[in-house]
Amino acid sequence: MSSPSNYRLYGLCIRSELPLTAPAAAETAAPDLTVLEGEDLPASAAPPPGEVWAAADFGNGFGVQLTRTAVGWSLFYPQTGEVRLTADLRHATAHALPGKAAILPLLLIGSVPAWWLNLRGESILHASAVAIGNEALAFIGASGMGKSTLATLLCSAGAGLVTDDVLRLKAEGDNFLCHWGTGELRLRPNATALAELFPPAQASRSSDGRSTLLLAPSETALPRLRAILIPQPSREQRELAAERLTLVQAAFRLNGYPRVYGWQRDEPRRRQFELFARLAESVPVFRMSIPWGPPFASDLPGQLFSAVGMTLGEIHPLR
Amino acid sequence: MPEADPTEIRDDSTIALTPRQISCGLGAEAAILQLESGKYYSLNPVGARVWQLLASPQKVSALLAVLLGEYEVPADRCRADLLALLQKLHAAGLIEVRPA
Numbered sequence: 001m002s003s004p005s006n007y008r009l010y011g012l013c014i015r016s017e018l019p020l021t022a023p024a025a026a027e028t029a030a031p032d033l034t035v036l037e038g039e040d041l042p043a044s045a046a047p048p049p050g051e052v053w054a055a056a057d058f059g060n061g062f063g064v065q066l067t068r069t070a071v072g073w074s075l076f077y078p079q080t081g082e083v084r085l086t087a088d089l090r091h092a093t094a095h096a097l098p099g100k101a102a103i104l105p106l107l108l109i110g111s112v113p114a115w116w117l118n119l120r121g122e123s124i125l126h127a128s129a130v131a132i133g134n135e136a137l138a139f140i141g142a143s144g145m146g147k148s149t150l151a152t153l154l155c156s157a158g159a160g161l162v163t164d165d166v167l168r169l170k171a172e173g174d175n176f177l178c179h180w181g182t183g184e185l186r187l188r189p190n191a192t193a194l195a196e197l198f199p200p201a202q203a204s205r206s207s208d209g210r211s212t213l214l215l216a217p218s219e220t221a222l223p224r225l226r227a228i229l230i231p232q233p234s235r236e237q238r239e240l241a242a243e244r245l246t247l248v249q250a251a252f253r254l255n256g257y258p259r260v261y262g263w264q265r266d267e268p269r270r271r272q273f274e275l276f277a278r279l280a281e282s283v284p285v286f287r288m289s290i291p292w293g294p295p296f297a298s299d300l301p302g303q304l305f306s307a308v309g310m311t312l313g314e315i316h317p318l319r
Numbered sequence: 320m321p322e323a324d325p326t327e328i329r330d331d332s333t334i335a336l337t338p339r340q341i342s343c344g345l346g347a348e349a350a351i352l353q354l355e356s357g358k359y360y361s362l363n364p365v366g367a368r369v370w371q372l373l374a375s376p377q378k379v380s381a382l383l384a385v386l387l388g389e390y391e392v393p394a395d396r397c398r399a400d401l402l403a404l405l406q407k408l409h410a411a412g413l414i415e416v417r418p419a
Contacts, residue, residue: 246345246346246348247345247346247348248345248346248348248349248350248361251343251350252359252361255352266354270341273341273343273350274343277343277345280345281345
């Protein structure tokens, strides 16, 4: 067991005994969540008794069950382990199934904060996002639709990485501001060549074997969410084609790609529905057919940002 | 003589929203989530107006009178379109039909 460290993640301070791939926070900072490393579970472990609030099947043999227990909450991952949260959501204990301890830190920077933020009534999106200056562009869509690949390409062209996978939003008047994520981009096996667009020192490998890029986290003010884009990669299309969705279409598409799902209670679904309706009213949502690579057109970043009305700032063509 | 179907939608039926849904207006349209099925529905501007009127239970004849006052449409066409919409909403579990 290592001594705990403070990490800065999605605008929170997380104090964790397990090392996390996230920027360090001041050791004097008051943690929003303290994570302890618990004992390993037996291979026969099952979800605890209690009220099942959500059960999500990820469709690849993985899943999660959220249970309200007598003493708090349980996030049970049948392939990985369990994270038990106290009723006040201030403390968590992470327990690994045999041989799965290396995977727990990945859950602690992705799935666990996503559920935890939802339980706190926060607004989150399943999205990757990049920023130019004080404006952000988010990508939503199903797994494998190019969210991380686009974020990687745009960061190589000069954009700043806001987050990859979990986007925590902060409502401010009619706008939504974006909290900064881990600074890490996880590349799919067919996109590992994109790591070559960055200095070798930024390339790494995650505990589940994915190629990753560690980008310097931004310390600037939270960028305003300027647009949301649903990428549709196309190897046939030669020109980028963007279509702005109507409000109802936008709300429906946002509802189609939640970060956490499988709710068996009405209240979280109500909150999610209302959030996505407010987002659709406040932020333009585009469906964009994108000529896909590799190779990618060198002017793709400029075309893409221009199509959603963002000024290019320091954006340069792809190498 | 066969018994009347209590869920048949007639001019004197009263229509009420079911409690197991949430909705919101988006521009002139509306989006609805049916909480039992988890399905989403959208309504065009006229459908959204009907939905808005159903904020309190309404007789079909009253709905028809409002629509005929607001839209330039022949009465028989309006009635047919309204009944078709209400039947779809009922099949989706979004409204209850109370016989007269």
